[in-house]
Every structure is written in structure tokens, then in C-alpha cells.
Amino acid sequence: MNAATARLTLSLASAGVGATLACGEAGDDRCGPRQAVVARVIDGDTVELDDGQRVRYLLIDTPESTQGKNDCYGHEASDFNRQLVEGRTVSLSYDEVCTDDYDRLLAYVSIDGRDVNALMVERGFACVLQIPPNGQQRIDAFEDLEYAAQQGMVGLWGACDEVTCD
Template sequence: MIKTSKSLVILLLLLSLFLLNSCNSKVEENFESVIIDSVIDGDTVRLSSGEKIRIIGINTPEKDKEKLGKEAHTYVKDLIEGKKVYLEKDKSDRDQYERLLRYIWIEIPKELSKKEIETKNLSAILLKKGYARKYTFEPDIKYENIFQEIENEARIEETGMWEINKNGTTRGDKLNVQLQF
């Protein structure tokens, strides 16, 4: 009887490990690993192939035209240029300028919780720092609610662009100047 119990425990442990790995594989299979060749702007990067990526979900101040534009560009450059990151597609493949539309992750998340998103998703990191505002369009809205929550927190705390101007500093701010709850 004891032998059967040990075998059963071992079988259950192996099954648990298999299921855990299967769940992680499901999350990981949604990501593509790439190296960022250069940062064009706070919300646009280039791969070594020349392919441009427009980061989904945010708008950062223009590098040479708006307050905090240079800071947003430098922050993104220091964080990901020349480094391995993970791309995640939402619904659309490209924008009207033929840039790839992707979320950029510093690390693959273990789960899609707010904590994981705001510490590993580049859009969320920039929103939290006040270097970006939420800028989402149908159908690419997978993280829209979390991004809005993070932006609202940055506004309330007057972080980054929200310290300079309650309405932000990007051109997109003219579209929506009130907090959304």
C-alpha cells in the first residue's frame, strides 16, 4: 500500500510539472525573440533587417518636437537598444506606414497580471514613468484597460509628462484630457 502511495505521489508530481510547463509554453508561444537594432523614437524601433516596429498601445512625445521627447527616446534606447526583447502581436499586423505593430516585452511574463505587465511590457513601463500616454485603437486593444489604469496612476502621481502639464505633452493629448475610470 505504501509503495502505491509513493507511486501515486510521484505520478501526481510529474503530471503537475507537465501541466505547468504546458501552461508556460502556451504563454511563450505567443512571443517572438528579436534584437533591437536601433530606437527611432520612444514608440518606434528598428530591427537589423530594417523592419520598423510601432509599439502598440502608447504615444510618446516626439523626440525633437515635444517636451520629454528626448528623454523618452533616451530611456527606451538605454533599456532595449542592442538587446534581446520579445514581440507580441495583437490583431493587426501592420499600420498604414507598413510598420509592424507589436507589443515589446523586456521579459516573457509568467502570467498576464498587472504586476507582470507593468514591469515587463515596454508600453506599460513607459506609461508608468510618464513618458507615454495610452494610445489604443481597435482592434489592437488587448491591454487597453490595464494601460488606462497605469496612465491614470501616473497622472494622479504627476509622473513625467503629467508633472509638466496635467494634459500631458504629446499631440494625442488633445484627443482626451480627462481621466478615465
């Protein structure tokens, strides 16, 4: 192998490792913990962990129920999230970007093998919200869940005159 080929091979290998780390492969804890206890639910799409870190759920947005806002189905979304995760150990997985402008971790949350983010959409407590580059691998499945909830008038889709996810 000549020097140019060796440099190219090393460069491609490094790029492959970088791409694997950027995609949040199993065992990758570069963004934050892989498991944590949810100390409290902030709202339908945000929780606080027992170490004080906040986690914003990827690929979803729920109606607001904090900071003086009382959007239709906001309290229901918060309550459902609370029933699912508060005080319990959750698994966290990450995507391309680890944190948002508010220094919250951006994660997919699961409990007992159930994808909480997807469940919030499926049950009509959340709308799909993709902020690229995150969500590229899962957006189609989430949009299918949202469409089914809309068609079935599930949750906020049947209860609210105006859906205020944004």
C-alpha cells in the same frame, strides 16, 4: 451526424482556429518575429530591428522628438526607450492587426519579462493610444497605469505644461 451538422461543426472549428490565429496566440509568428535584436531606437514608441523592420509599440504614444519636432518630454521618452531596448534581444507579441499604414509591425515589446509598452506609460514617458481593433484585452490596465502617472505627476505629466501625445 448528418451532412448539415458536419458542415456546421467544420465551420465552427475553422472559425475557432481563425480566431486563435487572429489573436496572436503564443507560438504564432504570422506577423513577424517573436524575438529580435533592436538595432536602434527611432523614438519613444518606435524601434528598428536588426533585420531592418520597424516596430511601432501598441497602445502607447510618446511625444515627438524626430523630423524636426521637439515636443516636451519627447527626447526623454526616446532616451528611456533606448536604455531599455537598444542592442538587446526583445520579445514581440502581436494583436489583431499586424502592421500600420507605414508598414511598421505593431507589437507589444518585452525584455526580461518586463512589458516595455506598459513601463513607458507607468513611468510617464507615454500616453495611452488605442487604435481598434488592437488593444481590447489590455486597454483597461494601460489606462489604469496612465491615470496613476497623471495623479502622481510622473514624467511628462509633471514636467510638461502641455502634453502632446496624439
